[in-house]
Amino acid sequence: MTFIIPTGKLLHSPANRIPGSINGRFTVAREAIAGRTRLPMCADRVSYTLDSTLETVNSAEEAATRAATDAGFDDEEVMKISMAVREAAVNAVLHGNAYDPAKKVTLAFERNGHDLVITVRDQGKGLDIGKVPDPLAPENLMKTSGRGIFLIRSFMDVVEIHPSHAGTELRMIKHVHGNAVNSKEASQ
Amino acid sequence: MSMKSSTRQVDGVTIVDLSGRITLGEGSVVLRDTVRELLSKGQKKILLNLGDVNYIDSSGIGELVSAFTTAKNQGGELKLLNLTKKVHDLLQITKLYTVFDIKDDEASAVKAFAK
Numbered sequence: 170m171t172f173i174i175p176t177g178k179l180l181h182s183p184a185n186r187i188p189g190s191i192n193g194r195f196t197v198a199r200e201a202i203a204g205r206t207r208l209p210m211c212a213d214r215v216s217y218t219l220d221s222t223l224e225t226v227n228s229a230e231e232a233a234t235r236a237a238t239d240a241g242f243d244d245e246e247v248m249k250i251s252m253a254v255r256e257a258a259v260n261a262v263l264h265g266n267a268y269d270p271a272k273k274v275t276l277a278f279e280r281n282g283h284d285l286v287i288t289v290r291d292q293g294k295g296l297d298i299g300k301v302p303d304p305l306a307p308e309n310l311m312k313t314s315g316r317g318i319f320l321i322r323s324f325m326d327v328v329e330i331h332p333s334h335a336g337t338e339l340r341m342i343k344h345v346h347g348n349a350v351n352s353k354e355a356s357q
Numbered sequence: 358m359s360m361k362s363s364t365r366q367v368d369g370v371t372i373v374d375l376s377g378r379i380t381l382g383e384g385s386v387v388l389r390d391t392v393r394e395l396l397s398k399g400q401k402k403i404l405l406n407l408g409d410v411n412y413i414d415s416s417g418i419g420e421l422v423s424a425f426t427t428a429k430n431q432g433g434e435l436k437l438l439n440l441t442k443k444v445h446d447l448l449q450i451t452k453l454y455t456v457f458d459i460k461d462d463e464a465s466a467v468k469a470f471a472k
Contacts (some may be wrong), residue, residue, distance in 0.1 A: 223382050248443065256415055259381055305452050311426060313419035316451055320415055323450050 216277035221266035221291075229258035229276050233287065236278040240285045240345055249324035250285070250343055256317040257289040257339045265291025265337055287341045295332035360384035360410075362391045370402040370467045371395055372438075376409035379417030388417070392424040392435070401433030402470045406463070408439030413447060425457060434458075438466050 217232065219225040233254035237247040258274065266272035272292040279286040302309050304316045322328045327342035360377035373391055378384045388405075395403055405424070413421075421437070428435035436458040440448070448454040460466035 226381060252414060255380075259414070259416070263381075310452060310456065311422055313423045313426075314415070316415040316418055319451070320447075 214277060214279040216275060219274045219276060221262045221268050221270065221272050221274060223262070225262055225274055226255060226258045229274075229289070230255040232276065232278070236287070237285060237343070240280055242285075242343070242345070246343070250287070253321045253324040253341055254287055254289065256321050257287075257341065260296070260317050260339070261289050261291035261293075261337070265293030265296070267293065283345050285343045285345060287343075288338060289341075290336060290338045292336040294336075295334055296330060296337040298330060298332065360387045362387050364391070364395070367463075367467050370404050370470050371400045372404045372406055372463070372467075374406045374409070378412040378414075379410055379420060380412065380414045381416035385416050385420040388420045388424060392427060396428060396431050396433060401428065401431060403428055403433065403435045404438050404460075404463075404466055404470075405435065406438045407441065407444055410444060411441060413444050418447060418451060418453065421457070422453065434470055436460055436466055436469065438463060 215236075217228075219228065230251050233251040234247055237250040242250060254276070258276070261274045262268065266274060269292075274292075275288070275290040277288040277290075279288075301318055302312070302315050304310070304312065304319045309315060318328075318330075321339070321341060325341040326344050327340075329340040331338040331340070360375060360379055360383065362376075363374050365372050365374070373395075375388065379388055392403060395401075403424075405421075425435045438460050440459060440461075445454070448457065448459075458469070460469065
Protein backbone atom coordinates (compact mmCIF):
# COMPACT_ATOMS: atom_id res chain seq x y z
CA MET A 170 0.00 0.00 0.00
CA THR A 171 1.45 3.29 -1.03
CA PHE A 172 1.46 5.92 1.64
CA ILE A 173 1.57 9.39 0.18
CA ILE A 174 1.60 12.62 2.09
CA PRO A 175 0.10 15.56 0.21
CA THR A 176 2.91 17.84 -0.87
CA GLY A 177 3.42 20.63 1.60
CA LYS A 178 1.73 18.96 4.53
CA LEU A 179 3.78 19.03 7.69
CA LEU A 180 3.48 16.58 10.49
CA HIS A 181 2.99 19.56 12.75
CA SER A 182 2.90 23.22 12.06
CA PRO A 183 4.83 25.72 14.17
CA ALA A 184 1.48 26.91 15.48
CA ASN A 185 1.05 23.52 17.05
CA ARG A 186 4.37 23.54 18.81
CA ILE A 187 4.54 21.01 21.53
CA PRO A 188 4.05 22.07 25.12
CA GLY A 189 7.27 22.39 27.00
CA SER A 190 9.24 23.78 24.13
CA ILE A 191 8.68 27.31 25.32
CA ASN A 192 12.22 27.60 26.55
CA GLY A 193 13.62 25.62 23.69
CA ARG A 194 13.97 26.35 20.04
CA PHE A 195 11.43 25.03 17.60
CA THR A 196 12.54 24.31 14.11
CA VAL A 197 10.74 22.77 11.21
CA ALA A 198 12.45 21.42 8.18
CA ARG A 199 10.45 20.08 5.32
CA GLU A 200 12.09 17.90 2.77
CA ALA A 201 9.79 17.08 -0.07
CA ILE A 202 10.62 15.61 -3.43
CA ALA A 203 9.43 18.34 -5.71
CA GLY A 204 8.74 18.30 -9.39
CA ARG A 205 7.44 14.77 -9.57
CA THR A 206 3.91 13.78 -10.27
CA ARG A 207 4.18 10.69 -8.08
CA LEU A 208 5.71 10.88 -4.64
CA PRO A 209 6.19 7.34 -3.41
CA MET A 210 8.96 8.46 -1.07
CA CYS A 211 7.65 11.82 -0.02
CA ALA A 212 9.40 12.88 3.16
CA ASP A 213 8.36 15.46 5.71
CA ARG A 214 10.40 16.27 8.75
CA VAL A 215 9.84 18.17 11.95
CA SER A 216 12.34 18.67 14.74
CA TYR A 217 12.34 20.14 18.20
CA THR A 218 15.16 21.38 20.40
CA LEU A 219 14.17 20.88 24.02
CA ASP A 220 15.49 21.55 27.48
CA SER A 221 16.78 18.76 29.70
CA THR A 222 13.73 18.64 31.93
CA LEU A 223 11.04 16.20 32.94
CA GLU A 224 8.58 18.34 31.01
CA THR A 225 10.50 17.48 27.85
CA VAL A 226 9.80 13.80 28.47
CA ASN A 227 6.07 14.40 28.54
CA SER A 228 6.24 16.75 25.57
CA ALA A 229 8.19 14.23 23.53
CA GLU A 230 5.62 11.55 24.29
CA GLU A 231 2.77 13.84 23.25
CA ALA A 232 4.53 14.81 20.04
CA ALA A 233 5.15 11.14 19.25
CA THR A 234 1.50 10.35 19.81
CA ARG A 235 0.52 13.00 17.30
CA ALA A 236 3.13 12.01 14.74
CA ALA A 237 2.20 8.33 14.95
CA THR A 238 -1.50 9.10 14.73
CA ASP A 239 -0.93 11.34 11.72
CA ALA A 240 1.09 8.56 10.10
CA GLY A 241 -1.91 6.24 10.30
CA PHE A 242 -0.91 3.82 13.04
CA ASP A 243 -3.64 2.19 15.10
CA ASP A 244 -4.08 2.95 18.80
CA GLU A 245 -1.93 0.08 20.01
CA GLU A 246 0.94 0.98 17.69
CA VAL A 247 0.62 4.65 18.63
CA MET A 248 0.98 3.68 22.28
CA LYS A 249 4.09 1.63 21.54
CA ILE A 250 5.69 4.41 19.50
CA SER A 251 4.90 7.08 22.08
CA MET A 252 6.26 4.90 24.87
CA ALA A 253 9.45 4.23 22.91
CA VAL A 254 9.93 7.95 22.41
CA ARG A 255 9.18 8.61 26.07
CA GLU A 256 11.83 6.11 27.12
CA ALA A 257 14.33 7.59 24.67
CA ALA A 258 13.61 11.07 26.04
CA VAL A 259 14.06 9.82 29.61
CA ASN A 260 17.45 8.41 28.65
CA ALA A 261 18.44 11.65 26.95
CA VAL A 262 17.32 13.95 29.77
CA LEU A 263 18.39 11.86 32.76
CA HIS A 264 21.27 9.69 31.66
CA GLY A 265 22.59 11.67 28.70
CA ASN A 266 22.30 15.31 29.67
CA ALA A 267 21.82 14.63 33.40
CA TYR A 268 19.34 17.55 33.65
CA ASP A 269 22.14 19.95 32.64
CA PRO A 270 20.33 23.18 31.66
CA ALA A 271 23.11 23.99 29.20
CA LYS A 272 22.48 20.80 27.26
CA LYS A 273 19.62 20.23 24.87
CA VAL A 274 17.66 17.28 23.59
CA THR A 275 16.87 17.16 19.90
CA LEU A 276 13.80 15.26 18.82
CA ALA A 277 12.93 14.71 15.17
CA PHE A 278 10.12 12.95 13.34
CA GLU A 279 10.36 12.14 9.68
CA ARG A 280 7.92 10.40 7.40
CA ASN A 281 9.97 8.61 4.81
CA GLY A 282 7.90 6.57 2.43
CA HIS A 283 6.63 3.63 4.44
CA ASP A 284 8.56 4.56 7.55
CA LEU A 285 8.15 6.83 10.51
CA VAL A 286 11.71 7.68 11.52
CA ILE A 287 12.27 9.19 14.95
CA THR A 288 15.58 10.51 16.22
CA VAL A 289 16.39 11.52 19.79
CA ARG A 290 19.77 13.09 20.41
CA ASP A 291 21.39 14.27 23.62
CA GLN A 292 24.62 16.12 24.40
CA GLY A 293 25.92 13.81 27.09
CA LYS A 294 29.08 11.77 27.33
CA GLY A 295 27.81 9.04 25.04
CA LEU A 296 26.05 5.89 26.13
CA ASP A 297 28.31 2.94 26.84
CA ILE A 298 26.36 0.19 25.09
CA GLY A 299 28.41 -2.46 26.84
CA LYS A 300 27.13 -1.32 30.21
CA VAL A 301 23.46 -1.61 29.32
CA PRO A 302 22.26 -4.65 31.25
CA ASP A 303 19.86 -7.28 29.94
CA PRO A 304 16.75 -6.63 32.04
CA LEU A 305 15.49 -10.16 31.36
CA ALA A 306 18.54 -11.82 32.89
CA PRO A 307 17.60 -13.50 36.18
CA GLU A 308 20.06 -11.37 38.14
CA ASN A 309 18.51 -8.18 36.72
CA LEU A 310 14.84 -9.10 36.81
CA MET A 311 14.16 -7.38 40.12
CA LYS A 312 16.20 -4.29 39.43
CA THR A 313 14.26 -1.05 39.57
CA SER A 314 15.78 0.44 36.43
CA GLY A 315 17.41 -0.52 33.15
CA ARG A 316 14.37 -1.42 31.05
CA GLY A 317 14.16 1.66 28.82
CA ILE A 318 16.23 0.53 25.87
CA PHE A 319 14.73 -2.94 26.09
CA LEU A 320 11.23 -1.47 25.76
CA ILE A 321 12.32 0.74 22.87
CA ARG A 322 13.67 -2.30 21.04
CA SER A 323 10.51 -4.24 21.82
CA PHE A 324 8.23 -1.58 20.39
CA MET A 325 10.07 -0.33 17.31
CA ASP A 326 11.00 -2.16 14.11
CA VAL A 327 14.53 -0.79 13.84
CA VAL A 328 16.61 0.74 16.61
CA GLU A 329 20.05 2.21 16.08
CA ILE A 330 22.15 3.67 18.89
CA HIS A 331 25.02 5.91 17.91
CA PRO A 332 27.07 7.05 20.91
CA SER A 333 29.90 9.54 20.56
CA HIS A 334 31.86 11.88 22.79
CA ALA A 335 29.39 14.60 21.80
CA GLY A 336 26.34 12.67 22.90
CA THR A 337 24.12 9.79 21.91
CA GLU A 338 21.80 9.59 18.95
CA LEU A 339 19.02 7.05 19.12
CA ARG A 340 17.29 6.43 15.79
CA MET A 341 14.06 4.46 15.72
CA ILE A 342 11.99 3.33 12.77
CA LYS A 343 8.45 2.04 12.68
CA HIS A 344 7.12 0.70 9.43
CA VAL A 345 3.74 2.06 8.47
CA HIS A 346 1.05 -0.56 7.89
CA GLY A 347 3.32 -3.42 8.88
CA ASN A 348 5.61 -3.14 5.89
CA ALA A 349 8.79 -5.16 6.16
CA VAL A 350 7.92 -6.17 9.71
CA ASN A 351 10.55 -8.83 9.57
CA SER A 352 13.37 -6.37 9.25
CA LYS A 353 13.64 -5.82 12.98
CA GLU A 354 17.21 -5.23 13.86
CA ALA A 355 19.40 -3.36 16.22
CA SER A 356 22.79 -2.02 15.42
CA GLN A 357 25.04 -0.47 17.93
CA MET B 358 -3.30 12.92 33.81
CA SER B 359 -1.25 12.41 36.94
CA MET B 360 -1.77 9.56 39.32
CA LYS B 361 -4.27 9.47 42.18
CA SER B 362 -4.17 7.11 45.09
CA SER B 363 -6.68 6.20 47.81
CA THR B 364 -6.64 3.42 50.36
CA ARG B 365 -9.29 1.30 52.06
CA GLN B 366 -9.25 -1.64 54.43
CA VAL B 367 -10.86 -5.00 53.69
CA ASP B 368 -10.37 -7.87 56.14
CA GLY B 369 -6.97 -6.66 57.28
CA VAL B 370 -5.75 -5.98 53.76
CA THR B 371 -5.01 -2.46 52.60
CA ILE B 372 -6.31 -1.97 49.11
CA VAL B 373 -4.67 0.91 47.25
CA ASP B 374 -6.84 2.14 44.40
CA LEU B 375 -4.59 3.80 41.86
CA SER B 376 -5.70 5.73 38.81
CA GLY B 377 -3.91 7.58 36.06
CA ARG B 378 -0.31 7.16 35.00
CA ILE B 379 2.60 5.61 36.87
CA THR B 380 5.47 7.35 35.14
CA LEU B 381 8.74 9.05 35.92
CA GLY B 382 8.06 11.94 38.25
CA GLU B 383 4.85 12.44 40.14
CA GLY B 384 3.21 9.09 39.44
CA SER B 385 6.15 7.05 40.61
CA VAL B 386 6.63 9.24 43.67
CA VAL B 387 2.98 8.88 44.70
CA LEU B 388 3.23 5.09 44.51
CA ARG B 389 6.52 5.02 46.40
CA ASP B 390 5.30 7.31 49.18
CA THR B 391 2.01 5.47 49.54
CA VAL B 392 3.62 2.06 49.95
CA ARG B 393 6.32 3.34 52.31
CA GLU B 394 3.74 5.08 54.48
CA LEU B 395 1.61 1.94 54.74
CA LEU B 396 4.58 -0.19 55.69
CA SER B 397 5.73 2.34 58.28
CA LYS B 398 2.29 2.14 59.87
CA GLY B 399 2.49 -1.62 60.02
CA GLN B 400 0.01 -2.20 57.22
CA LYS B 401 1.93 -4.93 55.50
CA LYS B 402 -0.77 -6.64 53.43
CA ILE B 403 -1.02 -4.42 50.39
CA LEU B 404 -3.16 -4.95 47.32
CA LEU B 405 -2.47 -2.49 44.52
CA ASN B 406 -5.58 -2.07 42.41
CA LEU B 407 -4.31 -1.03 38.98
CA GLY B 408 -7.69 -1.20 37.26
CA ASP B 409 -7.67 2.50 36.44
CA VAL B 410 -3.98 2.77 35.65
CA ASN B 411 -3.98 3.42 31.93
CA TYR B 412 -0.28 3.98 31.40
CA ILE B 413 2.98 2.93 32.95
CA ASP B 414 6.55 3.49 31.78
CA SER B 415 9.83 1.83 32.69
CA SER B 416 10.13 4.05 35.75
CA GLY B 417 6.66 2.95 36.86
CA ILE B 418 7.60 -0.68 36.33
CA GLY B 419 10.65 -0.04 38.47
CA GLU B 420 8.46 1.43 41.21
CA LEU B 421 6.23 -1.64 41.18
CA VAL B 422 9.31 -3.83 41.56
CA SER B 423 10.59 -1.58 44.33
CA ALA B 424 7.25 -1.67 46.15
CA PHE B 425 7.12 -5.46 45.89
CA THR B 426 10.68 -5.87 47.18
CA THR B 427 10.31 -3.29 49.94
CA ALA B 428 7.14 -4.94 51.24
CA LYS B 429 8.72 -8.38 51.11
CA ASN B 430 11.88 -7.22 52.90
CA GLN B 431 9.76 -5.83 55.71
CA GLY B 432 7.85 -9.04 56.16
CA GLY B 433 4.88 -7.87 54.16
CA GLU B 434 3.04 -8.99 51.06
CA LEU B 435 2.18 -6.97 47.99
CA LYS B 436 -0.13 -8.21 45.25
CA LEU B 437 -1.47 -6.61 42.08
CA LEU B 438 -5.13 -6.47 41.12
CA ASN B 439 -7.03 -5.76 37.91
CA LEU B 440 -4.27 -5.15 35.40
CA THR B 441 -5.27 -3.28 32.26
CA LYS B 442 -4.18 -4.86 29.00
CA LYS B 443 -1.36 -2.34 28.59
CA VAL B 444 0.08 -3.02 32.01
CA HIS B 445 -0.46 -6.77 31.60
CA ASP B 446 1.44 -6.76 28.30
CA LEU B 447 4.29 -4.71 29.77
CA LEU B 448 4.72 -7.10 32.67
CA GLN B 449 4.66 -10.00 30.20
CA ILE B 450 7.42 -8.69 27.96
CA THR B 451 9.58 -7.70 30.93
CA LYS B 452 9.11 -11.18 32.39
CA LEU B 453 7.71 -9.73 35.59
CA TYR B 454 4.25 -11.23 35.19
CA THR B 455 5.26 -14.37 37.02
CA VAL B 456 7.21 -12.47 39.66
CA PHE B 457 4.22 -10.55 40.95
CA ASP B 458 1.21 -12.22 42.50
CA ILE B 459 -1.48 -10.93 40.14
CA LYS B 460 -5.22 -11.23 40.78
CA ASP B 461 -8.27 -10.24 38.80
CA ASP B 462 -10.88 -10.56 41.54
CA GLU B 463 -10.78 -8.44 44.68
CA ALA B 464 -12.48 -10.87 47.02
CA SER B 465 -10.22 -13.78 46.14
CA ALA B 466 -7.21 -11.49 46.17
CA VAL B 467 -7.98 -10.45 49.76
CA LYS B 468 -8.41 -14.09 50.78
CA ALA B 469 -5.07 -14.95 49.19
CA PHE B 470 -3.13 -12.97 51.78
CA ALA B 471 -1.59 -14.94 54.61
CA LYS B 472 -3.70 -14.90 57.76
